[in-house]
Amino acid sequence: MPKIDEYAAAAGVNAIEELKAIASRLKNKTILNVNSTAVGGGVAEILSRMLPMMTELGIKPRWELIKGGEDFYAVTKKFHNALHGTPQKLTPSDFQLYRDTIKTNMESINLDADIALIHDPQPAGLIDKKPAGAKWVWRCHIDLSNRQQDVWDFLHGYVSRYDAAVISAPSFSQELPIKQFQVPPSIDPLADKNRELTHTEISEIMQRLEIPLDKPLITQVSRFDRLKDPMGVIEAFKKIQPYVTARLLLVGGSADDDPEGAQVLAEVRAAAEGNPDIIVLCLPPTSNVEINAIQRASAVILQKSLKEGFGLTVSEALWKGKPVIAGAAGGIPLQITHKYSGILTRTIEGTAYWMKRLLHEPDYARKLGENGREHVRENFLLIRHLRDYLLLALYLESGRKDFIHL
Amino acid sequence: MEPFKFCTRLTLTEVTGRKAYNTAELLEGIKAADDAVIYHHTHRFIKQSHHLVPEGANDFAYWVANTLQADRLGEELTSIDIVQYHSLTDIKNAFVKMLERHIAENLGPMRTVAPGREFHFMRAIRFSLPTECSASDYAGFIECLRKVSVSSLYLHVFEARLRPPYGVDDFSHWFRINFNDEIVGREISRLDPYSYTLEGLRQRIIRILEKRHAEVSRA
Numbered sequence: 001m002p003k004i005d006e007y008a009a010a011a012g013v014n015a016i017e018e019l020k021a022i023a024s025r026l027k028n029k030t031i032l033n034v035n036s037t038a039v040g041g042g043v044a045e046i047l048s049r050m051l052p053m054m055t056e057l058g059i060k061p062r063w064e065l066i067k068g069g070e071d072f073y074a075v076t077k078k079f080h081n082a083l084h085g086t087p088q089k090l091t092p093s094d095f096q097l098y099r100d101t102i103k104t105n106m107e108s109i110n111l112d113a114d115i116a117l118i119h120d121p122q123p124a125g126l127i128d129k130k131p132a133g134a135k136w137v138w139r140c141h142i143d144l145s146n147r148q149q150d151v152w153d154f155l156h157g158y159v160s161r162y163d164a165a166v167i168s169a170p171s172f173s174q175e176l177p178i179k180q181f182q183v184p185p186s187i188d189p190l191a192d193k194n195r196e197l198t199h200t201e202i203s204e205i206m207q208r209l210e211i212p213l214d215k216p217l218i219t220q221v222s223r224f225d226r227l228k229d230p231m232g233v234i235e236a237f238k239k240i241q242p243y244v245t246a247r248l249l250l251v252g253g254s255a256d257d258d259p260e261g262a263q264v265l266a267e268v269r270a271a272a273e274g275n276p277d278i279i280v281l282c283l284p285p286t287s288n289v290e291i292n293a294i295q296r297a298s299a300v301i302l303q304k305s306l307k308e309g310f311g312l313t314v315s316e317a318l319w320k321g322k323p324v325i326a327g328a329a330g331g332i333p334l335q336i337t338h339k340y341s342g343i344l345t346r347t348i349e350g351t352a353y354w355m356k357r358l359l360h361e362p363d364y365a366r367k368l369g370e371n372g373r374e375h376v377r378e379n380f381l382l383i384r385h386l387r388d389y390l391l392l393a394l395y396l397e398s399g400r401k402d403f404i405h406l
Numbered sequence: 407m408e409p410f411k412f413c414t415r416l417t418l419t420e421v422t423g424r425k426a427y428n429t430a431e432l433l434e435g436i437k438a439a440d441d442a443v444i445y446h447h448t449h450r451f452i453k454q455s456h457h458l459v460p461e462g463a464n465d466f467a468y469w470v471a472n473t474l475q476a477d478r479l480g481e482e483l484t485s486i487d488i489v490q491y492h493s494l495t496d497i498k499n500a501f502v503k504m505l506e507r508h509i510a511e512n513l514g515p516m517r518t519v520a521p522g523r524e525f526h527f528m529r530a531i532r533f534s535l536p537t538e539c540s541a542s543d544y545a546g547f548i549e550c551l552r553k554v555s556v557s558s559l560y561l562h563v564f565e566a567r568l569r570p571p572y573g574v575d576d577f578s579h580w581f582r583i584n585f586n587d588e589i590v591g592r593e594i595s596r597l598d599p600y601s602y603t604l605e606g607l608r609q610r611i612i613r614i615l616e617k618r619h620a621e622v623s624r625a
Contacts, residue, residue, distance in 0.1 A: 014537075014555035018414060021535050145522075170526035173421045182419040182528070338472070391418040395531055402442045405534045 010189035011383040023057035032113035036122040066123040085146030135396040186385035192288035205293035216299035224265040236352040318372030323365040341372040412539040415561035420529040433505040446530035492572035544619035556604040
C-alpha cells in the first residue's frame with residue numbers, strides 16, 4: 001500500500017501537509033467504518049486504501065462488516081434498487097428480517113469508537129446501539145433523488161437519529177432533521193486503474209489487446225447497459241465518419257452473469273457489424289491496468305450516460321488529461337464544467353458535433369484535458385476524500401461551529 | 407516585530423436542502439441565507455476554478471447565466487464585485503437588490519428550470535489551519551509565497567478583507583505595520599481576482615514584492 005507522502009506528486013505537497021495537520025488534531029481517536037463487504041464494490045475499494053492512511057496519520061481506524069444470510073442481502077439489494085429508483089415490492093416480513101438481522105449484528109459487532117461512519121442502508125439500523133458520546137455519521141453512496149417512498153420512510157426512522165449524513169452530490173439530498181454534508185467519492189491516483197504508465201507499457205498492452213493505433217481512438221469504457229447508451233455512441237460516431245479519420249472503441253465487461261447486458265452487447269455488436277472502424281471489446285473485471293492503458297492511448301473519451309450515479313469513470317479519464325465528452329447526468333456535471341474541463345451533452349447530435357470538433361481542434365481538446373486533470377486533482381483524489389472525512393470528524397468533535405480555528 | 411504566520415483555509419460543504427428553480431426562488435433563498443451560505447457561493451468559485459480562466463464570479467451568476475440562461479441577469483450578477491464589500495451581509499444585500507430590481511422590471515412569466523437543473527443552496531464550514539511558513543522580512547515573505555497553497559493566498563488576500571481591519575488584506579496590513587510600507591498595500595489592493603487565476607495572482611504578488619524588496623534594499 002502506498003505511503004501518504006507518495007501521493008504528494010499527484011495531490012500536491014500542500015494537500016499532504018494540510019492532511020497531516022488536520023489528522024494531528026484527531027490523534028488516537030478511533031474511527032469506525034461499518035459496511036457490508038470487505039471486497040468488491042466502490043466502498044470496500046476506498047476503505048481498503050483509506051484506512052491504512054488513517055493509521056499512518058496516527059488515527060485508529062476500525063472496519064466492521066455487517067453479517068447476514070442470503071435472505072438479508074436479497075432484502076438489502078431490494079432496498080438498494082428501490083432507493084436508486086427501480087420499483088421493488090417490499091413486504092412487512094422483508095422489513096422484519098432487516099430488523100432481526102440488525103439486532104443479531106448489534107450483539108456481535110464491536111461498535112466502540114469516537115466517530116463512526118456507517119455506509120449505506122445495510123448497517124443503518126445499528127444506530128439503535130450507538131454508544132453514548134460517540135458521533136455517528138450515515139454515509140450514503142446512493143443517489144436518493146428517485147427513491148421509493150416506503151423504503152425511504154423505513155430508513156428515515158434510523159437515519160434521522162444520526163449526528164450527520166454524508167451524500168456524494170447535492171441533488172442526492174433529502175429532507176432530514178440532521179445536517180447533511182457533501183463529500184464526493186474519489187479516485188486513487190496510485191491504483192493500477194489510474195497510475196502513470198510508460199509509453200512502452202501502453203504500447204505493449206495495446207498490442208496484446210490487438211487495438212490498432214493508426215487512427216485516433218474515441219473510447220467509451222463502461223458496462224454494456226442501456227443507461228450508458230452504447231447504441232447512441234455508435235450512432236453519433238457513424239454521423240461523423242464521413243468527416244473524420246478515427247476509430248471508435250467500446251470497452252466493457254463480458255456480461256456473462258447479466259442477461260440484459262448480454263442482450264445489449266449483442267445489439268452493440270450487430271450495430272458495429274461490417275464497420276471496420278468500430279471495435280467492441282470485452283475485458284474481465286480485473287483489467288484495471290488494461291483500461292488505464294486504453295484510456296491513455298485514446299484521443300477522446302466518452303461517457304454518454306443517460307442516467308448515472310456519480311460517474312467516477314469521468315474523473316478517471318480526466319485524470320489522464322483526456323478531453324471527455326459526457327452525458328449531463330447524476331454527478332457528472334460536478335466533474336465537468338462545460339467547455340472548460342470537458343464537454344457535457346444531452347443528445348446524440350451534440351455528442352457527434354463535439355467528437356468531430358475535438359478531433360479537429362486538438363489544442364482545444366488538450367486544454368480541456370489539462371483543466372479537467374487539475375479539477376480532479378483539486379476535488380476528486382483520495383487525499384481530498386480523506387481530508388473531508390477528517391474535517392467532518394473535527395466539526396462533530398468541536399461543537400459543530402461554522403468557524404473552526406485549528 | 408510579529409512574524410507573518412501563513413494560515414490556510416479549508417472548508418467542509420454542508421447541503422442545506424433548499425433549492426431554487428427560478429429567479430424568485432433564488433431571491434428568497436438568498437434573503438434567507440446566513441453568512442456561511444453567502445460565503446460558499448461567492449468565495450468558493452474563484453478558488454475552485456483557480457486553474458481555469460475565471461468566467462463567472464459567483465455561483466448565483468453562473469447558475470443564472472448557464473442553467474437558467476437569463477443572459478442579461480447573469481451578466482449583471484457576474485459584475486457584482488465581491489471583493490469591494492467588507493462584509494458577507496453587504497455582499498448578500500447586493501445580490502438581493504439586483505434580483506429584486508430584475509424581478510420588478512420583468513413581471514412576465516418566469517423561466518423555471520427542469521428538475522435536476524435547480525440551484526442548491528449550500529453552506530461552508532470554515533477551518534483555519536496554520537502552515538509551517540512564517541516570515542520576518544521581504545525575502546522570507548517571498549519564499550513563503552512560493553510555497554503556500556492557493557487556499558492560503560486566497561485567505562490572506564481576499565477573505566481577509568471581510569474581517570477587521572475591514573477592506574484590507576493581511577499582506578498589506580503586515581507590511582504597513584512592520585515596515586511602514588504603503589506601496590505594497592496600494593499595489594495588492596489593485597489586484598482584481600476576476601482577471602487572474604490564483605496561480606497568476608501568486609506570481610503577480612511575488613513580482614510586486616520582489617520589486618519593492620529591491621527598492622527598499624537600495625534605499
